[in-house]
Amino acid sequence: MTATLIYCYDPMCSWCWGFSPTWTKLQKALQGLVDSDQLVIQPLLGGLAVDSDVPMPEGMKASLESTWKNIQATLGTEFNFDFWRTASPRRSTYPACRACYVARDMGSEDDMYHAIQKAYYLDAKNPSDLDTLTECAEQIGLKAESFQKAMAHVKSEGLLEEEIEQARHLGLNSFPSLALLIGDKLIPIPLDYKDHSSMLNTMKKALS
Template sequence: MSSAKPIRLTYAFDAYCGWCYGFGPALHEFAAANADRIELRVLSGGLFSGPRALPVSAYPHIPGANERIAQLTGVTFGDGYRAALKDGTVVMDSADAATGLAALRSQQGANALDAAAAMQRAWYVDGRSLSDAQVYRGIAAELGLDADAVAAAYASPAARTEAEADFLQVRRLGVDSYPTLLLHTAHGTDRLGGPVSSAAALTQALDQHLAAVTAA
């Protein structure tokens, strides 16, 4: 049953977070199934920002983590990504990725969750750096957005400022791991599900939280 006022949710993710890539399909299915009653915003976290923005080879745990992610969520990692891992020189810079998301979601008709998924495919399937402006042109075309406008937005100080604002909001929400899906009600903010939750489990958790709030 639809409520008159949309239920507010926040998805805190990082484009370079493998667990977020694994969680993506379930979250998309959940968002589609509950589209008539939720309002979902997507915020970037700064997982690999500042001194942590390093070549992927600086994080030797990643291949093992990917195996576990694939096993638990069913996602697949593409040949382009595997080649990028083997090469090891791509710098994972979450500030650049967050700027890219800000540029994409600022466009008329853009869906932030679709943009986030397209960015993760660019990295985890094709192995393309999310610091490359051309990547955002390609994503814009894929999503039916104006590639020139997206490229201009990506290069603008406003998008970088918005990316930094995302990082600040995520910290203020107390998020310390990704992916994190938060439910906002008049009673406060609660975490919904976890990295390996199915769409059905997320919907069930949402219903349970709302029932508890209504009963309170």
């Protein structure tokens, strides 16, 4: 029986950015299981914040900047704090989630995820904006026009919302989250942001 490792994330979740290097190491360590068809890795979009054109309140901006500083102090993650002064933030992550959904259909979800994170956390660009997301799409080799059409389709059909509902149904309500699905049994995998080996050992034990 092939097991499924579900990775629930939001591309604009700062803890997902902090987890990114360790998640990359874990995926590499699991490659043998993937190659032997014992494991499938399935990304699932969590959706932190709904569509909004409202500027982010100053208090929320200060709170989120403080979270970035906490992650930087705890994990050594790099952030470009200019974002909070130059990018007109909105509390809206659904557009960035849709961009990853669209890229998945085009075989480039991981590339889009990394492109959005780089634009947001390092280049101080706003992934709540379609212009930024289109730029990310072009960087990973997607055509701007077809990307924007697909974005409109995913929004009009409520496809992202269906996926978010699936994540909630599985109890994956924080991001990032990892859970191992073996048959109809879902096993939450406790996260270690600094070392992938404990997660790897937990999974191997569950699979044996």
